[in-house]
Amino acid sequence: MIEFRFHGRGGQGAVTSAELLAQSAVADGKYAQAFPSFGPERRGAPVQAFARIHHGPIHTRSKVYEPDVVLVLDYSLTAIMDVAAGLKPDGLLVVSTSKTPEEVRKDTGYQGRIAVADGIGIAMEVIGRPINNITMLGALMKASSIVPMDILGELVVGRFGEKIGSKNIAAMKKAFEDTKILEAANG
């Protein structure tokens, strides 16, 4: 089973990306869960969302405490919280930033695998808005081919319509191309 934690700020779409990831996995024949950190929703406040993907039925409904993958949509969160808390040493940290993966390692202290893409820069360029939740799924796909990109693309169009959906898919593909990966420090 692969467990995910998404970090973002209210309004950035962290919950939506967790949902789309889980829905893609189910459409791909797997089992999945996606859920928000339950509680009041406030725009701009730090939010978390969770997902699980497994080849069979999932037998837990606890929160995710030791994720395999953490995806960070807003780099400013790394200054106020430990985004890598509980992340497995052999896991994956995907971060939206214009910094290098080496700088992210220094800022977060995470010694495992790190993938970065300038999600906001790409979203501004391709979509014209600083909404990078779908964009950053491209970086996730590059670092770990968890779900087929075409299935994810179909769900993105289904959710946002052809016009906005296709722009998001283009941004996701650009992030896929641009993603830089730093392997785990211990090899």
Added chain:
Amino acid sequence: MGKRRGVESSIAMADAVAMCDVDAIAAYPITPQTHIVEHLSELVYNGELDAEFVPVESEHSAMSACCGMSAAGARTFTATSSQGLLLMNEIVHIVPAMRLPVVMAVANRAISAPISIWNDHGDLASVRDTGWLQIVAENGQECFDMMPLAFRVAEDKRVHLPIMVHFDGFIVSHMIEAIAYWEPEQVKEFLPPFEPQIRLDIHNPVAMGIVGVPEIYYETRLAQHQALLDSLKVIKEAFDDLERIVGRRYNVVETYNMDKAEIALVMMGSLSETAMSAVKAMKEKGIEVGIIRPRVWRPFPTEDFLAAVKNVKALGLVDRAFTFGGHSHPLATEIKSVLYGSPVQPKIAEFTLGIGGRDVKVEDIVGMYGSLVDMLEGKDVPRIQYVGVRE
């Protein structure tokens, strides 16, 4: 069987209600139930569902409207949680007494105060004696499947009583998970049209819900009790038919790993999914333990429960609600009353956890199994343990 799709359980539940061709919905939004009636109101507004949607000013009015619409012969649905269920309580008692087959989804949520929107079984416990059939679903698939089942059983002329389908707020209601929808023809085969045994009709006037003088009140209430007890047979028939048509097996009491286990926990709702991981963890330690989950809470399936527990030597009773000032909490009280005088006499330990949204980890459940092992080995174990409470 339909292909699984990734969908929020609440949305799937609303889609299932729509597939049952519901005639009338009256509801007031309350977290965490809101998505169900929100989605139904969208389906009605978009013309995808031909039903009367009555937005009301309170839950008391919601259940009153459901009472009237059901009495007029409409297939009727509503949903609520926590304070909403409490506010409608007066009418909740009246609907089964009038033998009206309303179906209500209850996204289980803690009761105020302090205010909590999060999940536990406080609201479930509060409606035990209302006279409704009560099913407690484990996951999103079961939420979907229990909608056609609830309408079929409620409307069966041998039952003609309302049903609540409980499911855990947020933990299930807001979860995107893999759910297989039924095909429309499967719903049609499983669920016959609603044929009310008595209805409000201007051409054939009747009075319903009238005064019960001392000469008839007692008999009326006993008849209601008997009808509720007798509905268990109808639920079982419907489970058999559901398996035949959609291929999923449901039982009034569900068991997990009970063919080998002499140690078991009894629990209701989605907790049993997390408990399955604890069963696996115990197996890795070389200890066989199991889960017994009453899916049907009212009528309580006594015989089925006793059959499930027959080889158990150490039994843990897991509550997610309080009976303030009581000797035991609600589920434990029920189970101990079932076991009293029965040939099966396991050692018993009681647990409470998962209150007001307190997360339950696999380790918490492993810890409860550990207590049962200790008890079986003759060690002293507290009669009631409050698992996960901060001291």
